[in-house]
Amino acid sequence: MVCVQNHYNLAHRRDDALIDALAGQGIAYVPFFPLGGFSPLQSQTLSDVAEELGATPMQVALAWLLARGPNVLLIPGTSSVAHLRENLAAAAIELDAQVLARLDGIG
Numbered sequence: 001m002v003c004v005q006n007h008y009n010l011a012h013r014r015d016d017a018l019i020d021a022l023a024g025q026g027i028a029y030v031p032f033f034p035l036g037g038f039s040p041l042q043s044q045t046l047s048d049v050a051e052e053l054g055a056t057p058m059q060v061a062l063a064w065l066l067a068r069g070p071n072v073l074l075i076p077g078t079s080s081v082a083h084l085r086e087n088l089a090a091a092a093i094e095l096d097a098q099v100l101a102r103l104d105g106i107g
């Protein structure tokens, strides 16, 4: 097994323990619905953090996933080139421990 793909994002955290276990075995984890899929993520905390960082809520949601573990790989879906560019730029957003703790509280 090289990769697991399950439903996971800031608000849907059922696989927290699994992600850690897979990381320990060198197995990749690709969350589907990383942005909430058909029900896009909405949270006041997420919006607040995004505003503070000068980013969009979706960018922060992706940055949080990238910070979640070294084995987490992302394929956010979009039909928009502008969103694709925003999503790529999310890889450069660094979240400090305090911000990560606030975002963790969403789940």
Ligand SMILES: NC(=O)c1ccc[n+]([C@@H]2O[C@H](COP(=O)([O-])OP(=O)(O)OC[C@H]3O[C@@H](n4cnc5c(N)ncnc54)[C@H](OP(=O)(O)O)[C@@H]3O)[C@@H](O)[C@H]2O)c1
Residues within 6 Å of the ligand: 005, 006, 031, 032, 033, 034, 035, 036, 037, 038, 040, 056, 058, 059, 075, 076, 077, 078, 079, 080, 082, 083, 084, 086, 087
């Ligand atoms: N293994 C499975 O069972 C399974 C199930 C579902 C999905 N998947 C895979 O998981 C990946 C992602 O799933 P998904 O596309 O359904 O869900 P998603 O990535 O969570 O969400 C996609 C939605 O987010 C919007 N979006 C994307 N970037 C955005 C941005 N920067 N700002 C605002 N809105 C943004 C998109 O709208 P716009 O088009 O307007 O950008 C679209 O409505 C895909 O590769 C899919 O194939 C796998």
